[in-house]
Amino acid sequence: MRFTKMHGCGNDYVVVEALRGGLAERYAAAPIDAASGLAASMCNRHYGVGADGFVLILPETRDDSDAAFEMRMYNPDGSYSAMCGNALRCVAKRLADTGEFDGDAVVVRTADTLVPMRIISRDPAGRAERIEADLGEPIFAPDSIPCRLSAGPEGDLRSAVIEHAGGARTATVLSMGNPHCVLFVDESPSDELVTTVGPQIETHPAFPQRTNVEFVQVLAPNRLRQRTWERGAGETLACGSGACAVAVAAVLTGRTERAATIQLSGGELDLLWRESDNHVVMTGPAVEVFTGEWSM
Numbered sequence: 001m002r003f004t005k006m007h008g009c010g011n012d013y014v015v016v017e018a019l020r021g022g023l024a025e026r027y028a029a030a031p032i033d034a035a036s037g038l039a040a041s042m043c044n045r046h047y048g049v050g051a052d053g054f055v056l057i058l059p060e061t062r063d064d065s066d067a068a069f070e071m072r073m074y075n076p077d078g079s080y081s082a083m084c085g086n087a088l089r090c091v092a093k094r095l096a097d098t099g100e101f102d103g104d105a106v107v108v109r110t111a112d113t114l115v116p117m118r119i120i121s122r123d124p125a126g127r128a129e130r131i132e133a134d135l136g137e138p139i140f141a142p143d144s145i146p147c148r149l150s151a152g153p154e155g156d157l158r159s160a161v162i163e164h165a166g167g168a169r170t171a172t173v174l175s176m177g178n179p180h181c182v183l184f185v186d187e188s189p190s191d192e193l194v195t196t197v198g199p200q201i202e203t204h205p206a207f208p209q210r211t212n213v214e215f216v217q218v219l220a221p222n223r224l225r226q227r228t229w230e231r232g233a234g235e236t237l238a239c240g241s242g243a244c245a246v247a248v249a250a251v252l253t254g255r256t257e258r259a260a261t262i263q264l265s266g267g268e269l270d271l272l273w274r275e276s277d278n279h280v281v282m283t284g285p286a287v288e289v290f291t292g293e294w295s296m
């Protein structure tokens with residue numbers, strides 16, 4: 001089975017195209033968890049390829065969909081995630097570079113979300129470099145995140161108090177198709193904070209499906225520093241859906257403007273929470289590292 005190793009701001013993925021032939025037959029109609037074991041094996045950094053996630057690109061099989069492709073993304077522990085911002089940009093790049101669509105625009109479905117994407121810039125050989133992805137509207141209803149905490153007076157979880165082993169913290173909790181718990185801190189988030197509080201909140205009983213945890217320092221009204229403890233992966237160098245959640249949380253709590261650049265450990269992403277349609281749009285790089293073959 002051929003695969004492509006890719007990354008977005010250092011958030012790295014094993015990407016497998018299952019668009020036709022045996023792979024498409026094996027996975028397109030199969031239950032989501034059919035690829036969980038393969039994902040865990042390939043993501044393993046000692047016994048596999050090593051990655052923060054495993055991505056399958058499938059043909060769209062829903063009749064009523066505007067998408068031509070489906071993305072399924074799995075964490076290194078084999079769990080499926082309905083959203084993954086950095087992987088989506090990698091998928092758009094791979095599809096563009098292999099001539100699977102014409103022009104600069106493509107729509108990819110992940111779970112029930114249609115994500116329109118656009119190639120913003122290409123290298124001299126015509127390969128996609130920067131990609132814009134519209135992740136749609138943020139989700140605030142606690143049951144839909146899902147989060148067991150009750151909404152505050154504003155009807156959302158912008159100032160939720162989460163009690164954990166190390167104390168109590170105020171967080172903004174929302175979904176971008178996957179759950180995020182955003183914690184603002186006064187100083188650059190430390191290793192100790194991320195690796196101690198991250199796993200405590202990931203598995204906190206308030207989150208029945210666990211959560212991703214973002215630690216964020218505001219640097220300016222249009223610039224933030226983010227570190228992420230990811231559900232099913234541990235700390236990663238970047239999280240695209242997390243950056244979208246951070247941009248929304250920062251606006252909701254009056255910390256930044258709607259357009260902001262987020263500085264992640266592995267690179268930068270430009271974010272816009274658009275006023276006109278409430279959509280969150282992320283722009284950033286996608287990079288191919290190497291291709292390989294996996295014996296099945």
Ligand SMILES: N[C@@H](CCC[C@H](N)C(=O)O)C(=O)O
Pocket residue numbers: 011053075080081082083084085086087178179212230231232233236238239240241242
């Ligand atoms: N790094 C990703 C998110 C990957 C999925 C996440 N760990 C989850 O389980 O929700 C991104 O760039 O969005």
